[in-house]
Amino acid sequence: MLELRNLSVHFDVSKRGKGKTIVRAVNGINLNIGRGEAVALVGESGSGKSTVGKAALRLVDTTDGHILLDGVDITHLERGRQMPLRRKAQMVFQDPHSALNPRMNILRSVAEPLILHTALRGQALTRRVIELLEIVGLQAQFLYRYQHELSGGQKQRVCIARAIALNPDLLVLDEPTSALDVSVQAQILEFLKTLQSDLGLTFLFISHNLAVVRYLCSRVAVMYLGRIVEEGATETVFTTPKHPYTQALLSAVPWPEATQPKGHAPLVGDIPSPVNPPSGCSFHTRCPFARERCRAEAPTWRALAPDHLVACHFAEDLAAS
Numbered sequence: 046m047l048e049l050r051n052l053s054v055h056f057d058v059s060k061r062g063k064g065k066t067i068v069r070a071v072n073g074i075n076l077n078i079g080r081g082e083a084v085a086l087v088g089e090s091g092s093g094k095s096t097v098g099k100a101a102l103r104l105v106d107t108t109d110g111h112i113l114l115d116g117v118d119i120t121h122l123e124r125g126r127q128m129p130l131r132r133k134a135q136m137v138f139q140d141p142h143s144a145l146n147p148r149m150n151i152l153r154s155v156a157e158p159l160i161l162h163t164a165l166r167g168q169a170l171t172r173r174v175i176e177l178l179e180i181v182g183l184q185a186q187f188l189y190r191y192q193h194e195l196s197g198g199q200k201q202r203v204c205i206a207r208a209i210a211l212n213p214d215l216l217v218l219d220e221p222t223s224a225l226d227v228s229v230q231a232q233i234l235e236f237l238k239t240l241q242s243d244l245g246l247t248f249l250f251i252s253h254n255l256a257v258v259r260y261l262c263s264r265v266a267v268m269y270l271g272r273i274v275e276e277g278a279t280e281t282v283f284t285t286p287k288h289p290y291t292q293a294l295l296s297a298v299p300w301p302e303a304t305q306p307k308g309h310a311p312l313v314g315d316i317p318s319p320v321n322p323p324s325g326c327s328f329h330t331r332c333p334f335a336r337e338r339c340r341a342e343a344p345t346w347r348a349l350a351p352d353h354l355v356a357c358h359f360a361e362d363l364a365a366s
């Protein structure tokens with residue numbers, strides 16, 4: 046469904062007369078998401094997750110590499126020609142409070158993509174909006190309300206209704222529940238899981254929350270400073286993480302006793318700047334196992350098992366120790 050090949054996204058943030066400053070937000074990542082699959086992208090703040098999601102939907106420009114959606118190369122699709130793409134793929138943003146237009150009522154907000162992309166009007170349009178609200182568990186009484194009259198969870202449901210209005214195949218969900226309180230989070234997640242299995246949607250699910258990822262996604266890719274450092278089946282990666290970074294991320298999560306990966310060192314320090322990423326393996330500055338080779342040479346991406354890939358020179362040694 047979605048194929049990212051050697052994707053890089055760099056932002057030029059140079060100030061005039063001060064030389065070039067390039068933020069290397071995404072650096073040559075490869076990721077394949079099959080139809081109907083739910084794949085998670087995890088990693089610390091600033092690792093490049095949202096940028097990958099936006100690039101996949103052509104909301105930011107790609108510096109290098111290719112993006113294929115359903116086999117079609119959309120890497121350089123111009124803004125004016127993205128209508129078919131918008132039908133196929135949609136994004137749900139982190140903050141539902143700013144994603145809805147305060148001057149539009151819910152009917153108008155959810156109808157907007159339908160007005161832009163279909164011939165539905167009048168009664169038929171309203172009926173379709175009511176249907177969409179029903180799918181996300183909101184009654185028709187919400188049609189004429191405005192976003193400030195809704196709770197955070199209700200707003201996020203409206204955003205999801207709008208995102209699925211055109212029957213997309215792919216949803217990019219960028220921290221869809223992080224602005225919500227815990228009980229509403231659980232409801233929305235439950236609902237997303239049902240939505241995914243009922244409508245056969247493909248998810249790229251971006252999150253800090255590893256427990257949520259484990260619940261919702263069958264595969265996970267771990268990002269660090271613009272690179273994917275480990276990828277595989279969620280259960281495999283979560284129970285036998287091979288990259289020291291994944292191990293550190295997981296050690297911070299309170300799993301039930303039986304599934305807690307054994308005593309890994311927690312993460313220390315902050316993520317380095319993507320303007321000047323460290324040499325060699327970009328994690329070496331924080332890695333408890335870093336050796337000379339890690340400073341000098343970037344690790345290649347390799348398979349430890351058919352569905353478990355890692356970019357660490359010493360993944361096998363670490364696993365054995």
Ligand SMILES: Nc1ncnc2c1ncn2[C@@H]1O[C@H](COP(=O)(O)OP(=O)(O)OP(=O)(O)O)[C@@H](O)[C@H]1O
Nearest residue numbers: 056058068070089090091092093094095096097319
């Ligand atoms: N439009 C932009 N211009 C310049 N730099 C940007 C832009 N968008 C993102 N960045 C930078 O790119 C890096 C990756 O940002 P991104 O938003 O993808 O991270 P993230 O993993 O989604 O983080 P978070 O978990 O905090 O949402 C950051 O250093 C960020 O400051």
Ligand SMILES: [Mg+2]
Nearest residue numbers: 094095096219
């Ligand atoms: Mg983000």
